[in-house]
Amino acid sequence: MIGSAYGARAAQRALAEQPVTxxxxxxxxxxxxxxxxxxLSTVMVEVVSxxxxxxxxxxxxxxxxxxxQHxxxxxxxxxSAIEVLVHEFGHAAHAIKQRQNGEYPCFFTADGTxxxxxxxxxxxxxxxxxxxDHLLIALGQLTTASYALSIQASGTKDFDHYEASGAA
Ligand SMILES: [Zn+2]
Incomplete structure (x- = not known):
């Protein structure tokens, strides 16, 4: 489903660049x-050309x-400009919660969490x-990134070694 979504015309429209407004x-x-x-009212957003x-x-x-002051x-x-902004504000929300509640172990700071x-x-x-289509593309990006992190964490040299290692 993810693979075919990337090739579909509707998905290409979903991937079209939009201005950050x-x-x-x-x-x-x-x-x-x-x-x-x-x-999140104190979070600053800087737009770069x-x-x-x-x-x-x-x-x-x-x-x-x-x-x-993130x-x-x-x-x-x-x-999908607003979707990307939502993702980044999600990081800010997590950082604020974590820093305001540093004593609570539920706000993990590891990259993965x-x-x-x-x-x-x-x-x-x-x-x-x-x-x-936006969801399928986002899931594709998530699984691709997760795969890359898993390959790196496994210490194997590349995708073929990773597959053969059984870590997948
Ligand atoms: Zn992120």
């Missing part, structure tokens, strides 16, 4: 704030700062406001 930033902020029950965006591997980046940096155009929170927000948003 002030309205989109506020929609994402409000959505995640309500979903995660956390005040695509020509200066040097990281082809990231659609958006979240930097932790202080208790709630910064999200976005390229000016990206596929941090991504679970942001993907929860992202997938929740997709199911409520976007399309089935």
């Amino acid at each position: 002030a309205a989109g930033i506020e929609e994402a902020r409000e959505y995640v704030s309500s979903l995660m029950d956390v005040d 695509n020509s200066k965006w040097g990281d082809s591997g990231a659609e958006g980046i979240h930097f932790k700062a202080g208790l709630d 910064l999200i940096v976005m390229p000016s155009y990206v596929a 941090v991504e679970l929170i942001s993907h929860y927000c992202q997938h929740h948003y997709i199911v409520e406001r976007l399309s089935r």
Whole structure:
């Protein structure tokens, strides 16, 4: 399903680049704030022109700062812009909860669990406001990233060694 979704015309439309707008930033902020029950009003968003965006591997980046002064940096155009913003605000929500409740072990800080929170927000948003194609593409990105992390964690050299190791 994921593979065929990538080839479908509707999915190509879902992947079309959109501008990151002030309205989109506020929609994402409000959505995640309500979903995660956390005040995200102090989270800053900086939009950088695509020509200066040097990281082809990231659609958006979240930097932790202080208790709630986090910064999200976005390229000016990206596929499914509000969905990406929701993902990044999910990171901010998690960081705020974690820093405000440092004594509680339920707010994990490991890379893998941090991504679970942001993907929860992202997938929740997709199911409520976007399309089935958006969901299949997001699931494809999640499984691809998880595979890459698993391969790296297994210590094997490449995909063929990983498959043969039985770790998959
Ligand atoms: Zn993330």
